[in-house]
Amino acid sequence: MDEMAAAVRDYYGTRLTGKGDLKTGACCSTDRMSPRLRSILETIHPEVVNRFYGCGSPMPDDVDGLTVLDLGCGSGRDVFMLSALVGEGGRSIGVDMTPGQLAVGRAHQAEQARIFGHRASNVGFLEGRFEDLSAIGIADGSVDVVISNCALNLSADKARVFAETRRVLKPGGELLFSDVFASRRLPAEVAADPLLVAECLGGALYLEDFRRLMAATGWLDFRLLAKRAIAIGHPYAELLVGPTTFWSMTVRAFKLDGLEDCCEDYGQVATYLGTMPDAPAAFVLDDHHRFIAGKPMLVCGNTAAMVGESRFGRHFRVDGDRTSHFGRFDCAPSGAGARTEVAPTSGCC
Numbered sequence: 135m136d137e138m139a140a141a142v143r144d145y146y147g148t149r150l151t152g153k154g155d156l157k158t159g160a161c162c163s164t165d166r167m168s169p170r171l172r173s174i175l176e177t178i179h180p181e182v183v184n185r186f187y188g189c190g191s192p193m194p195d196d197v198d199g200l201t202v203l204d205l206g207c208g209s210g211r212d213v214f215m216l217s218a219l220v221g222e223g224g225r226s227i228g229v230d231m232t233p234g235q236l237a238v239g240r241a242h243q244a245e246q247a248r249i250f251g252h253r254a255s256n257v258g259f260l261e262g263r264f265e266d267l268s269a270i271g272i273a274d275g276s277v278d279v280v281i282s283n284c285a286l287n288l289s290a291d292k293a294r295v296f297a298e299t300r301r302v303l304k305p306g307g308e309l310l311f312s313d314v315f316a317s318r319r320l321p322a323e324v325a326a327d328p329l330l331v332a333e334c335l336g337g338a339l340y341l342e343d344f345r346r347l348m349a350a351t352g353w354l355d356f357r358l359l360a361k362r363a364i365a366i367g368h369p370y371a372e373l374l375v376g377p378t379t380f381w382s383m384t385v386r387a388f389k390l391d392g393l394e395d396c397c398e399d400y401g402q403v404a405t406y407l408g409t410m411p412d413a414p415a416a417f418v419l420d421d422h423h424r425f426i427a428g429k430p431m432l433v434c435g436n437t438a439a440m441v442g443e444s445r446f447g448r449h450f451r452v453d454g455d456r457t458s459h460f461g462r463f464d465c466a467p468s469g470a471g472a473r474t475e476v477a478p479t480s481g482c483c
Contacts, residue, residue: 136290139263143232158368160314160334160380161284165191165360170412174218177249178211179242186211186409187201187234188283189382190312190360192481193219195417196410196445200278203302204313205264205295208232210239210257214246215279217257222250227277229270234304236261264415265294266303278445279304282311284382295352303389306444309353310386314338314364317379334372336424338380340401341370348387353435357420358472385421390439392456397434399463402454404428404441409449417449424466434463 167175171193186209193215194202202216207228216226232237234260247255262270280299289295299309305426316338320330330336339347348356348381364380365373406417408427417425419441425431433441435456442452 139231139290141251145149147169151313153231156463158333158335158364158366158371158425160364160366160382161187163386165312165362165382167193168412171215174215175211177218177246178214179245180212181208182211182238182242185209185238188212188312189314189364190283190384191385192281192283192310192312194279194281194310195310195412196449197224197279199223200445201276202225202279202281203272204228204300205228205280205282206288207239207259208235208285210242211279212283213239213257214228214242214261217246217252217255218250222252223258225256225258226261227272229260229262229264229272231261231263233261263432265291265298267298272302273303274301275304277307279308279310281309282313284313285336286311286313286414287334287339289332289337292339295350296347296353299354300389306388306389306410306447307389308444310384312360312384313335315344315381315383318341318376318377319343319388320375327374329371330374332467333368333371333377335366335380337343339449349395354393355440356385357423357440358383358385359418359420361382361421384466388440388444389444393439396466397436397463397465399460400435400454400456401455401458401460402433402435402438402439403430404433404438405453406441407449407451416461418448434465 138143174377195229197219198221200220202220204213204216207213209229210228213228218228239259243257249266260270280303282420286292286295319340325336328334354452357469361381364382383424404425405424406427410417415427419425423437438452
């Protein structure tokens with residue numbers, strides 16, 4: 135195990151005994167949950183919740199009966215939430231390299247299955263590193279959705295993580311994750327500071343490097359769902375990072391053939407049918423696509439594919455194809471301007 139991984143494993147497995155031991159605000163999620171998600175969270179054992187460290191709430195829609203993989207699952211809070219969402223016919227798998235954290239989740243596995251009304255647990259906890267999912271037996275094209283909550287920043291080989299994620303996803307599968315992003319590249323000696331690394335700041339991705347990394351690993355278009363500024367709240371850490379701004383962001387991307395690195399106009403129209411149980415009135419794809427049930431929306435080719443060729447396809451009617459091209463499609467958020475200081479962006483979406 136390399137030095138960075140060993141330090142992270144020690145910090146989360148030994149030094150931290152709960153959320154109160156965190157030194158900064160980076161690993162503390164303040165994202166609002168839907169009523170359904172809040173009700174599920176209330177059923178999860180307090181030890182699991184207290185030993186879980188995340189910066190967002192990357193909970194996928196419409197996953198009943200599916201297989202969902204959580205990278206860097208820690209004590210398993212999100213794994214258990216996914217267990218309820220996928221139901222008894224689905225599968226919720228958590229991967230983490232910290233035995234102490236996994237032990238917490240495993241200790242409550244049978245109890246959570248009983249609480250959710252499952253005859254047997256649909257949860258699996260695997261010890262390993264998410265840079266090499268094949269080493270722990272996760273096969274090509276075997277997962278419907280991959281999530282992660284403030285763990286990818288802890289990896290020293292993020293390119294391999296994104297490549298492995300793409301490998302294990304089924305065609306049309308989704309990557310949905312929350313993590314820490316930075317407004318600039320930190321100096322190497324600052325990024326390597328043990329406190330910053332352990333508290334999810336040292337490994338935070340500079341926005342434009344994230345965009346380039348995604349493109350290099352096959353993710354030509356990705357979308358932003360949520361963003362909030364992070365208050366560090368630690369004098370030493372604030373001194374080290376200087377003028378750097380950090381955000382917690384939730385991002386989604388789909389494993390789809392034919393996505394382009396820019397939004398293109400093919401005259402396609404997408405209509406949300408209002409058939410998702412948790413979103414009867416409207417479905418939010420990203421920060422600039424809110425589909426109102428029954429209302430046709432002109433969309434770019436990439437967006438048409440995301441809602442029509444993923445698991446969401448049964449909830450949408452997509453009219454038109456890519457036979458005729460009408461030029462570039464402007465689907466950036468209104469008033470976005472120069473978005474590099476606002477959100478990561480792939481080309482124009």
